Amino acid sequence: MGGVLDVTAVSMNFGGLRALNEVDMQVKSGEIVALIGPNGAGKTTFFNCITSIYAPTEGEVWFTPKQGARTRVNGMKPNLVTALGMARTFQNIRLFKNMSVLENVMIARHCRTRAGILGALFRPAAVRKEEREIVERSYELLKYIGLHRSYNEQACNLPYGAQRRLEIARALATDPTLLLLDEPAAGMNPQETESLKHLVQKIRDEMDIAILLIEHDMSMVMSLSERIYVMEYGCLIAQGTPAEVSMDPRVIKAYLGEEAHA
């Protein structure tokens, strides 16, 4: 074993609907892995299961943070999973809309900082220092992602592509070991997608973060990821390098084939 993320036979039922059926997955440290599949295949549900937003009906999710022991995360509270080192973005953007761009990132520092109620009321030097560090670190991340110019703007006033990038910055602010991106390029134009691709690579190379992404943009998936998992109707139907997967007849039939006809 020894991956950052080890998922064994995870299933998820919604009433009578089996949205995930015994899915296995492994992500090693520093890897970029893609999860693809037609609409409704259960990709987002899979993300929700490993981040504990849903409790999987069956199966186990094990996670190994950079410095830390291998931990079983299914059944844990989602905020603790994040604190362990798993951060995610959302397919349907979930920013804190009425707060500033900078504040959105600052909130994500919550689990890495300490100040409590008394600290807030009396503001001792330690708390002021912590607060300054939060602002500095958050601003740094905005700069990294290229949104620092609009740091005081309201998050909901950002253009769509920028909102997706802000979600990434926010996720990075939790100091993750594994970053989960749910369709980060959805709604972006080709140039934005291209720069997003470089950003993802840069994050992996410079920050040493493993990345698991769901994406429909095939050119991005093929050029970016080292391994690909393909899902259909809640089951994994193929896995391997981009070359292997694109040759797999079941994948071509289930996914790429459909795409070609559409």
Add this chain to the structure above:
Amino acid sequence: MQELKKSVLVSLWFMFLTFPIMVVRVVEKSVVLRWENLAWIGIGSFVLSFVWRWALRRKEMGRAASREGANNPGLMAQLAGANPALVRAGSALLLVAFAVIPWLVTTYQTNILISFMLYVILGLGLNVIVGIAGLLFLGHAAFYAIGAYSYALLNQYFGLGFWVALPVGGIVASLAGVALAFPVLRLRGDYLAIVTLGFGEIVRLVLENWSSLTGGPSGVSNIPRPGLMNMELSVAGANIYIYYIVFVLAVITIVAVSRLKDSRIGRALQALREDEIACEAMGIDRVGVKLMAFGLGTAWAGFAGVVFAAKTTFINPASFTFFESAIILSIVVLGGMGSNLGVIMGSAFLVLLPEYMRAFSEYRMILFAAAMVLMMVFRPEGLIPATGRRYEVNDPELAASGEGR
């Protein structure tokens, strides 16, 4: 032109509608037609309708303009952001003014100001729950009652003094708030509102019916006023003393709540308001933060309750009805959810205006309702909408490129 025509139509319609009540009058079997009334109604409704349309149009234009000008700061934002020194001088002046007022005015006026500041404290407390954390909460008066009864009963049975009861009342109310929060952790919006409303009523009914402990509907009387170093104060003197206690408490509340809002905890509360799932996914303990919101908000109601009991020396459950919760909520909504300055203005509006406009007291509820409706149409975000905190970063590169502020 279009507008004129519409206004004429409206006035004709109103003349027609009010014809039977305002114009026709039966005086001892003969019918008198009061045409002059008809004219007044026609002119009146024409003018009103025209003004209404004009105001609506202005609002639309304002909205379009603000959309074009990206983030064009409003008047208040400009005032607040304009000049920190000026703001500080202004607040200092206000503080001094409030500090000397009780020596200049009558006991009656002092009393009004005391109740104004009590509502400021109550409103700011509720603002933590409703405005900052976004939890619709309709039972604030219950915690006001809990604070007041804590003092009254602790004094009656154990002889505890005001200064001991003040923190105790706050803590008891805060614990009660947390206790209420446990069963409603999963609720949001309307459902939460209903449950908290129910809780408010339960507290009031318990106070009303547990006669052996609380004195039932007749309440608790002879609650001592706070003593000043064993001195016997006259009623007027005690009143001024209480004025200062409330004043200091209100200032503490304002400082505490704004500090809280700008802290790590405050940001977590705001995140909870914006999006619960994202909030959890960003590593914030949703349950803990919710409990904190309730505990922090209701503690102020407890403090205010203790002071209220000391001020009136007599309390009964009738002071803590749902109407009281509704007023406090209106203060927050009218003033501007999440905005501390707004809450202060809101309580000035809802507490001081009715007191100083006794002449119109018969129409109080109508004016109240009309003000609410007008507010919702023209300033749905409240008198002084909450402005997000602007952070300063020192980034020489950004400054050099001349962008950002």
